Amino acid sequence: MLRPRDEFRSIGLKISVAAIAGGIAAMLFGWPSLAVAAVAVGAAFGIFAVARRGDQPQGNVPSLEDVSTPSKTRLKPIVKLREEIMRLITGHHESPVIAAMALDTQTEVDAIVVRSLEILEAKRKVQKLSSGVYRSRAVVTDLEEKLAGAADPGVRSSMESALTSRRQELRVLEDLELTQRRLDANLDEAESTLAELKSRLLQAVAETGRDSVSEELDPFSEMTSRLKRLSSTMEESIETVSNRNWD
Numbered sequence: 001m002l003r004p005r006d007e008f009r010s011i012g013l014k015i016s017v018a019a020i021a022g023g024i025a026a027m028l029f030g031w032p033s034l035a036v037a038a039v040a041v042g043a044a045f046g047i048f049a050v051a052r053r054g055d056q057p058q059g060n061v062p063s064l065e066d067v068s069t070p071s072k073t074r075l076k077p078i079v080k081l082r083e084e085i086m087r088l089i090t091g092h093h094e095s096p097v098i099a100a101m102a103l104d105t106q107t108e109v110d111a112i113v114v115r116s117l118e119i120l121e122a123k124r125k126v127q128k129l130s131s132g133v134y135r136s137r138a139v140v141t142d143l144e145e146k147l148a149g150a151a152d153p154g155v156r157s158s159m160e161s162a163l164t165s166r167r168q169e170l171r172v173l174e175d176l177e178l179t180q181r182r183l184d185a186n187l188d189e190a191e192s193t194l195a196e197l198k199s200r201l202l203q204a205v206a207e208t209g210r211d212s213v214s215e216e217l218d219p220f221s222e223m224t225s226r227l228k229r230l231s232s233t234m235e236e237s238i239e240t241v242s243n244r245n246w247d
Contacts, residue, residue, distance in 0.1 A: 061114055062079055062117055063079065064076065066079075067079050072117075072120065074120060075116055077191050078112075082109055082110070084198055085109055085197060086106065089106060092204075092205050095204060098201065098204055105223070105224045108224055109227065112190050112194065112230060115190075115234040119183050119190075122183055122237070122242070123187075126183065127180055129173075130173050130177050136170045136173050137170060140170050143159060143163045143166060144163065147160065179240060186237050189230055190230060193227065196223070
């Protein structure tokens with residue numbers, strides 16, 4: 001269920017897209033004055049709705065220069081895609097399709113990039129904590145083998161106690177290992193989703209001027225919804241690391 005602020009923003013953006021789509025239709029039917037008015041109304045609603053956003057991650061969007069250090073090179077393709085997407089949007093604002101989707105999509109792209117940086121920082125923490133997982137597995141395997149060959153009850157009792165402790169340690173480390181894989185998957189999905197958005201923008205630019213241009217609004221709406229879902233998933237991953245007392 002949408003929060004009041006999200007609901008307002010969603011309604012505002014829907015009105016924006018509808019008004020701009022109406023402007024496109026008016027232009028196609030030869031009513032330029034109505035087209036200009038409709039696009040102006042749509043832009044106003046879109047800008048106002050985006051300006052009221054309050055659930056985006058805090059912090060500046062990193063640039064390529066910010067991720068030039070070896071510890072942040074994993075973010076380079078994501079940041080580069082973001083900059084390429086923004087150049088396409090600002091460089092082709094005259095395209096009705098891009099004008100209709102840019103208001104909301106730019107916000108979501110920025111959120112993805114900021115959260116990618118947070119994901120990388122969370123991954124470093126998890127990676128450091130889980131570094132002993134391979135040794136822990138080896139110790140558990142060794143204790144299991146020794147226990148299987150032990151006959152003395154006292155020895156077996158001592159080894160069973162040690163094995164229980166080591167298995168508990170291994171479970172924690174494997175949980176960390178799984179969390180690390182999920183964080184990696186978040187970064188992979190962020191990169192692939194932004195790459196797809198760039199591809200769709202390039203297609204929209206190439207096809208600007210077609211009579212059926214308004215049909216391209218729905219795919220961008222679906223793309224923005226995907227970006228929102230991904231941003232929410234990344235936020236959950238970050239919170240998982242922040243809320244767990246692994247130290």
